[in-house]
Amino acid sequence: MTPTKQDKTVRVKDAQGAVPSQRPTVLELRGVSCVYGRDRSAITDISLGAQEGEILCLLGPSGCGKTTTLRAIAGFEPVSTGEISLGGRLVSSPGFRVPAEERRVGMVFQEYALFPHLRVAENVAFGLQHLSRDAQQAQVRHMLELVGLPDLARRYPHELSGGQQQRVALARALAQQPVILLLDEPFSNLDPDMAGKMRQDLHDLLRHTKTTTILVTHDHDEAFAMADRIAVLNDGRLEQMDTPEAIYHTPSTPFVADFVGQADFLPGTIEDGRVTTEIGEFPVHTAYRGGRDVVVMVRPDDVHIVPLVNATAYIQARLFHGSENLYTISLPSGRTVHSSEPSTTVYPVGTPVELQVIATHTVLFDRSRNHLPSS
Amino acid sequence: MTSATASLRHTLPHPLSLLALGTACLLALPLSYVCYLALTADPAIWLRLWTTRLPELLSNTAWLAAGVAAGTFLLGVSLAWVVVRFDFPGRRVWEWALVLPLAMPTYVLAYVYSHVLGLGGPAEQILQAFAGSDVRVMSPHSYAGVTLVMILDTFPFVYLLTRAALLNFNVSFDEVARSCGASRLRRLLGVMLPLLRPAIVAGLSLVILYVVSDFGAVSLLRYQTLTYAVYQQLTGRYDTGAASALSILLVLFALLFLAAERWFRERSRFYQTSGRYRSLERRACGALGATLITLYLSLVLGAAFLMPAWLLVRWSSSALSQGVMDARFFGFVWNSVSLSGLAATAAVLIGLPLAYLVSRRPSRFHLLCLHTAYAGYVLPGPVAALALLVLFAQLAPWWYGTVLVLLCAYVVHFLPAGLQSLEPALQQVNPNLEEAARSLGESPPRVLRRITLPLIKNGFLAAWVLMFLQSMKELPATLLLRPVGFDTLAVRVWLEASEEYYQLAAPSALLIVLLALPALWLLVTKDWRAA
Numbered sequence: 001m002t003p004t005k006q007d008k009t010v011r012v013k014d015a016q017g018a019v020p021s022q023r024p025t026v027l028e029l030r031g032v033s034c035v036y037g038r039d040r041s042a043i044t045d046i047s048l049g050a051q052e053g054e055i056l057c058l059l060g061p062s063g064c065g066k067t068t069t070l071r072a073i074a075g076f077e078p079v080s081t082g083e084i085s086l087g088g089r090l091v092s093s094p095g096f097r098v099p100a101e102e103r104r105v106g107m108v109f110q111e112y113a114l115f116p117h118l119r120v121a122e123n124v125a126f127g128l129q130h131l132s133r134d135a136q137q138a139q140v141r142h143m144l145e146l147v148g149l150p151d152l153a154r155r156y157p158h159e160l161s162g163g164q165q166q167r168v169a170l171a172r173a174l175a176q177q178p179v180i181l182l183l184d185e186p187f188s189n190l191d192p193d194m195a196g197k198m199r200q201d202l203h204d205l206l207r208h209t210k211t212t213t214i215l216v217t218h219d220h221d222e223a224f225a226m227a228d229r230i231a232v233l234n235d236g237r238l239e240q241m242d243t244p245e246a247i248y249h250t251p252s253t254p255f256v257a258d259f260v261g262q263a264d265f266l267p268g269t270i271e272d273g274r275v276t277t278e279i280g281e282f283p284v285h286t287a288y289r290g291g292r293d294v295v296v297m298v299r300p301d302d303v304h305i306v307p308l309v310n311a312t313a314y315i316q317a318r319l320f321h322g323s324e325n326l327y328t329i330s331l332p333s334g335r336t337v338h339s340s341e342p343s344t345t346v347y348p349v350g351t352p353v354e355l356q357v358i359a360t361h362t363v364l365f366d367r368s369r370n371h372l373p374s375s
Numbered sequence: 376m377t378s379a380t381a382s383l384r385h386t387l388p389h390p391l392s393l394l395a396l397g398t399a400c401l402l403a404l405p406l407s408y409v410c411y412l413a414l415t416a417d418p419a420i421w422l423r424l425w426t427t428r429l430p431e432l433l434s435n436t437a438w439l440a441a442g443v444a445a446g447t448f449l450l451g452v453s454l455a456w457v458v459v460r461f462d463f464p465g466r467r468v469w470e471w472a473l474v475l476p477l478a479m480p481t482y483v484l485a486y487v488y489s490h491v492l493g494l495g496g497p498a499e500q501i502l503q504a505f506a507g508s509d510v511r512v513m514s515p516h517s518y519a520g521v522t523l524v525m526i527l528d529t530f531p532f533v534y535l536l537t538r539a540a541l542l543n544f545n546v547s548f549d550e551v552a553r554s555c556g557a558s559r560l561r562r563l564l565g566v567m568l569p570l571l572r573p574a575i576v577a578g579l580s581l582v583i584l585y586v587v588s589d590f591g592a593v594s595l596l597r598y599q600t601l602t603y604a605v606y607q608q609l610t611g612r613y614d615t616g617a618a619s620a621l622s623i624l625l626v627l628f629a630l631l632f633l634a635a636e637r638w639f640r641e642r643s644r645f646y647q648t649s650g651r652y653r654s655l656e657r658r659a660c661g662a663l664g665a666t667l668i669t670l671y672l673s674l675v676l677g678a679a680f681l682m683p684a685w686l687l688v689r690w691s692s693s694a695l696s697q698g699v700m701d702a703r704f705f706g707f708v709w710n711s712v713s714l715s716g717l718a719a720t721a722a723v724l725i726g727l728p729l730a731y732l733v734s735r736r737p738s739r740f741h742l743l744c745l746h747t748a749y750a751g752y753v754l755p756g757p758v759a760a761l762a763l764l765v766l767f768a769q770l771a772p773w774w775y776g777t778v779l780v781l782l783c784a785y786v787v788h789f790l791p792a793g794l795q796s797l798e799p800a801l802q803q804v805n806p807n808l809e810e811a812a813r814s815l816g817e818s819p820p821r822v823l824r825r826i827t828l829p830l831i832k833n834g835f836l837a838a839w840v841l842m843f844l845q846s847m848k849e850l851p852a853t854l855l856l857r858p859v860g861f862d863t864l865a866v867r868v869w870l871e872a873s874e875e876y877y878q879l880a881a882p883s884a885l886l887i888v889l890l891a892l893p894a895l896w897l898l899v900t901k902d903w904r905a906a
Contacts, residue, residue, distance in 0.1 A: 116808075173814075
């Protein structure tokens with residue numbers, strides 16, 4: 001039960017993806033709240049910012065307020081407290097709202113909202129009325145080439161596949177060279193095979209055009225793949241905002257820990273700078289400031305199992321995921337933890353096993369202050 | 376989530392709301408006034424009605440409704456079953472042709488049948504040729520005669536709704552029943568019919584609503600129902616008190632079945648499986664089966680549409696050779712067309728803001744306004760006429776007896792039908808489209824012009840056409856409210872048919888039937904899109 005393997009190094013993104021600090025801030029929300037009707041709040045006291053060229057992801061379960069946040073940025077929802085500025089200009093504050101048509105935001109809706117009575121080229125040119133006809137055509141051609149659909153300009157939206165519709169919606173939003181691009185669950189209407197490829201293409205395109213982007217999703221895999229930084233929302237509040245790696249490895253609340261991947265929570269007690277739990281002892285991170293009674297978050301990829309005849313834990317279930325096997329391990333106390341093993345490592349259910357836990361970044365939550373997700 | 380954001384979006388007040396409120400109040404005024412008249416009527420009137428006319432009228436109306444409901448149930452369900460479950464030559468044409476009877480107003484069918492079944496008419500001649508000269512066919516001026524005419528005219532309602540339900544039927548239900556070992560009969564009675572029940576009942580409710588408020592057939596065939604009695608009270612005695620009393624009973628009748636129809640239609644939504652499903656497979660039939668089916672379909676359609684249409688064409692051509700199509704005739708055509716055009720245009724202009732508010736700012740208040748506007752739905756023609764008659768006599772006697780009164784009656788009466796077409800047209804325009812246009816830099820008025828109006832154009836047009844054609848064939852309100860000497864096509868048909876001038880009535884009747892075909896086409900294509 002001692003820590004094994006090498007320390008897992010936290011991956012660092014490419015140069016552009018690394019947290020930018022000196023680039024100008026394009027979007028800023030300061031203590032923004034929105035309410036439904038009289039008093040039910042949709043989002044409460046959200047503060048966040050996005051820097052130029054950054055892809056920021058709003059992640060959370062349905063009903064957490066992420067779409068409301070997006071709509072407030074676009075100018076479709078009034079704010080009840082706080083302020084929103086776009087490109088250095090104040091656009092929303094209580095009782096004041098720059099109308100959506102004057103904000104120059106590009107928005108891609110969940111169902112794309114292509115105008116059904118206009119051809120692809122006319123859809124893309126919709127926001128370019130101020131340009132001359134030639135300039136419009138040139139821009140439309142450029143945008144359609146950018147999204148890889150140069151031959152479909154004469155089609156109507158209903159003649160396009162889901163993926164093509166999404167690209168046209170993207171071309172339309174980008175054609176007016178928006179200050180910021182807003183994407184509302186852009187992959188939810190595509191089938192999963194398609195979504196993976198589209199995700200990659202979109203990521204490349206946004207990098208290439210250096211577009212500042214806010215992406216809303218409920219899918220943590222999508223957020224991890226796309227985002228420079230992720231803001232996790234729950235019940236209308238911002239839980240944590242950080243890089244994908246930090247969100248996954250050092251979540252700041254049990255909700256975040258549970259939402260962005262499989263997590264088990266085991267009770268433990270701190271003594272002499274170490275925390276003792278049922279599955280072993282771990283170092284306490286110096287940043288931890290809380291009581292002695294804690295819970296330790298353990299991810300399946302931190303737990304390795306080895307069959308051992310007289311071990312006290314045993315395999316309760318195995319779930320085959322193709323690329324990995326996910327084992328449910330029953331501990332003597334009756335609690336369970338999960339372990340991720342390679343695809344070819346197959347042990348029968350009931351096998352007694354010993355646990356080897358990699359404890360490089362122990363995540364602790366104060367038991368008296370945190371309500372644990374039931375899992 | 377979506378509903379939450381939607382309500383968040385629609386909390387701002389709007390000046391259009393006042394307009395909607397005003398419209399709704401104006402539209403509800405006639406109905407409220409009739410209710411007021413009925414409730415404040417002298418109790419002696421109620422007593423007199425109760426001891427003289429009412430028992431007969433109520434039982435006549437109820438029996439007619441019951442008979443027609445039974446007949447349309449048998450015809451409508453069996454026809455829908457045949458065209459959905461079997462495959463035979465010409466099936467697609469039949470599927471479409473079976474709605475043709477809806478193009479025939481009841482007074483046209485009634486007048487054709489009063490000739491066909493009449494004394495010495497074709498039916499009697501044919502029968503006597505086979506069975507001897509002292510045999511009689513049933514009189515058209517009887518319960519059986521009226522019931523037959525109404526069944527032939529209204530069975531497509533049941534047919535259309537049942538057919539749509541059958542097309543949406545998820546075959547998995549049937550397969551589950553089979554895997555549980557249910558016999559054919561048990562599957563039919565225990566699975567199919569219960570699942571189709573909401574659609575069938577909705578269809579029957581429409582039929583009953585139609586029968587109860589019908590004036591044309593019962594007046595030509597002289598069968599005493601509540602609607603006919605209201606008309607008689609107004610023309611024979613000019614007794615508005617008694618007419619109101621009878622009207623309120625009619626309105627209650629109508630409300631009952633309208634509520635039933637809504638309720639069952641709501642339920643039928645739960646009965647249909649959403650998402651992916653397989654529908655029933657058609658069975659190919661052999662030569663004998665195909666012949667029997669074709670025979671059955673020809674018999675029904677022949678009686679309900681082909682034979683009457685053929686007679687109308689024959690009469691019209693002989694009327695034509697007698698020189699009936701003179702300047703006077705074209706005057707009636709012009710009266711009908713201009714009046715209906717005006718009414719439809721006015722109704723669309725009045726209905727659009729209301730429909731817009733309900734689909735874009737669906738507050739409880741706006742919904743209430745919309746439902747109030749639907750009040751005209753439960754007003755049978757003569758009742759609507761009665762209401763406007765007394766209202767104008769009281770409030771604006773100087774307009775009494777002008778075309779304006781007639782226009783108001785059409786708008787109140789037919790706007791609900793138009794709203795039913797305007798509302799979904801607007802609802803189909805996803806609000807996201809308007810928002811997308813705004814995020815691309817367009818102001819709200821320009822979004823209305825560039826996005827919303829082009830997209831609702833068809834629904835707009837459909838509503839206009841529907842209201843235009845409904846007004847074209849409207850009979851009772853026109854009879855009661857028209858200015859002296861102002862005849863429309865429908866009025867001419869009724870007047871001439873009442874005097875049994877079959878040939879004189881034919882050109883007008885034929886024109887009405889021909890003009891009704893486009894409306895039918897709209898109805899059918901809408902239904903097919905839904906199915």
